Amino acid sequence: xxxxxxxxxxxxxxxxxxxxxxxxxxxxxxxxxxxxxxxxxxxxxxxxxxxxxxxxxxxxxxxxxxxxxxxxxxxxxxxxxxxxxxxxxxxxxxxxxxxxxxxxxxxxxxxxxxxxxxxxxxxxxxxxxxxxxxxxxxxxxxxxxxxxxxxxxxxxxxxxxxxxxxxxxxxxxxxxxxxxxxxxxxxxxxxxxxxxxxxxxxxxxxxxxxxxxxxxxxxxxxxxxxxxxxxxxxxxxxxxxxxxxxxxxxxxxxxxxxxxxxxxxxxxxxxxxxxxxxxxxxxxxxxxxxxxxxxxxxxxxxxxxxxxxxxxxxxxxxxxxxxxxxxxxxxxxxxxxxxxxxxxxxxxxxxxxxxxxxxxxxxxxxxxxxxxxxxxxxxxxxxxxxxxxxxxxxxxxxxxxxxxxxxxxxxxxxxxx
Ligand code: FDA
Numbered sequence: 332x333x334x335x336x337x338x339x340x341x342x343x344x345x346x347x348x349x350x351x352x353x354x355x356x357x358x359x360x361x362x363x364x365x366x367x368x369x370x371x372x373x374x375x376x377x378x379x380x381x382x383x384x385x386x387x388x389x390x391x392x393x394x395x396x397x398x399x400x401x402x403x404x405x406x407x408x409x410x411x412x413x414x415x416x417x418x419x420x421x422x423x424x425x426x427x428x429x430x431x432x433x434x435x436x437x438x439x440x441x442x443x444x445x446x447x448x449x450x451x452x453x454x455x456x457x458x459x460x461x462x463x464x465x466x467x468x469x470x471x472x473x474x475x476x477x478x479x480x481x482x483x484x485x486x487x488x489x490x491x492x493x494x495x496x497x498x499x500x501x502x503x504x505x506x507x508x509x510x511x512x513x514x515x516x517x518x519x520x521x522x523x524x525x526x527x528x529x530x531x532x533x534x535x536x537x538x539x540x541x542x543x544x545x546x547x548x549x550x551x552x553x554x555x556x557x558x559x560x561x562x563x564x565x566x567x568x569x570x571x572x573x574x575x576x577x578x579x580x581x582x583x584x585x586x587x588x589x590x591x592x593x594x595x596x597x598x599x600x601x602x603x604x605x606x607x608x609x610x611x612x613x614x615x616x617x618x619x620x621x622x623x624x625x626x627x628x629x630x631x632x633x634x635x636x637x638x639x640x641x642x643x644x645x646x647x648x649x650x651x652x653x654x655x656x657x658x659x660x661x662x663x664x665x666x667x668x669x670x671x672x673x674x675x676x677x678x679x680x681x682x683x684x685x686x687x688x689x690x691x692x693x694x695x696x697x698x699x700x701x702x703x704x705x706x707x708x709x710x711x712x713x714x715x716x717x718x719x720x721x722x723x724x725x726x727x728x729x730x731x732x733x734x735x736x737x738x739x740x741x742x743x744x745x746x747x748x
Contacts, residue, residue, distance in 0.1 A: 334359065335503040336358040336360065337358060338363065339361070339362045340364075340524070343509060343510075345738075346364070347370060348738050349742075350463045351456065352741065352742055352746070353456075354461035355455060355458075355461060356459065356745065357460040360463045362463060363469050364469065365467075366467070367467070369446060369467065372518065374443065375515075376734070377437050379441060381437065381438050381445045381734070382437050382730060383421075383438065383734045384731045390405075397725055398695060398727075399700060399724050399725045401701050408708070408740050409736070409739045411743060412739040412743065417738050420452075426438060469497050470497045471496050474530070476713070479491075492504070492715060511722055514543075524722035533699060533703075533710055534698075536724045538694055539685075542595040543690055543692070544585060544588060544590035544595070545588050545598055545685055546683055546684050546685060547682055556587075560583075561583070564580070565610060567580070567608070568610075569601050570600060596729050603682075603684070611676070612675055624636045625668065629661055633650050633663055634646045634647045693721060693733055697723045703718060706747070720741065721733060
């Protein structure tokens, strides 16, 4: 019967990379995944080209690009396996990539190239005396911990984890949980990792969809529903005082609400029941511009004047909301222009919800990092049990940060196995 040094649950970004790194250290690794194909999320990521990392990442200031109840937890792993390390791997394997926006790196051809790279890295284990075997599709029925007699969870050199699966029972001294977050259940996301954490006494922080479109009440949204498909750059904010966060990105109107990078970013910080604020003016002093247009005696309608800075459809939709805004600018009252400029520079609106895990790119929250070693990702009170990737309470911004966390946490764990 095959014996393994480690079993990894989940053959996604983190699981595959961890298997490859451990295999290349000479370990015998078994990867188990219930999906038909490996790494379905890599396949659909970045519009099919996988935004696999970001050049702009400062591990000394992780809160700049990551959310976590324990913000400094991810520092060590991110510092030890940096974006340049993953970039080096692509270069060695000849996978072409390019930079798009704000340091985001994408495959030139297809996300399949990245999946091919990870599988080739797993195969390369053989050259180092290791082995990566994959059971897939294979359903996990349960996980048991067997402490050798005389040993407790704290003294475990001979203890092991047994996985009962569709392909039989298999045991190893180390179990790595890399089953990801809850988003996009139709391609294989489940809560197995979070359930296993609870089974072994770990806390799972509150979970919610992140990097997700926001939705609004049907009637209140009616004036904007006709704008579906329209995109423009904005500044978007949420939170009060010290918690306040602002992103400068593109906003996209949809039939049910708002999306686009600006909204996906802010959604990870948005708390239900609280407002978001959007500055649609793109840094223009709108009041001064409108007052100047009025002073020139322009006969243009206000919506026509606004179109110098806003898409015409948006300008028309705004002007329609108040009769005082539906006249030539020369005839508009100062009060009406002030209100218009204020509302466009601070459009305050309270989402009714999000599009949920069906559309979310990530899950905010996860296995409580206070119960894991930041050096190895091992559960402090359950030796031999590791959590890596998105199942952990570390959530990156849009822009390649979630994959970088998958690579870095996988590398930290593989070193320790
Ligand atoms: P991942 O989800 O990759 O892998 C988990 C694996 O566990 C899967 O193979 C799954 O089948 C398996 N599994 C789950 N439950 C199981 C069970 N019960 N039994 C056995 N196996 C089980 N990030 C980024 O940095 N750049 C990007 O461009 C994008 N783009 C993007 C687009 C879309 C549409 C989504 C949904 C997500 C992204 N992301 C992203 C986020 C990124 O995909 C995500 O953070 C990583 O894939 C997380 O890697 P993990 O390995 O932790 O989980």
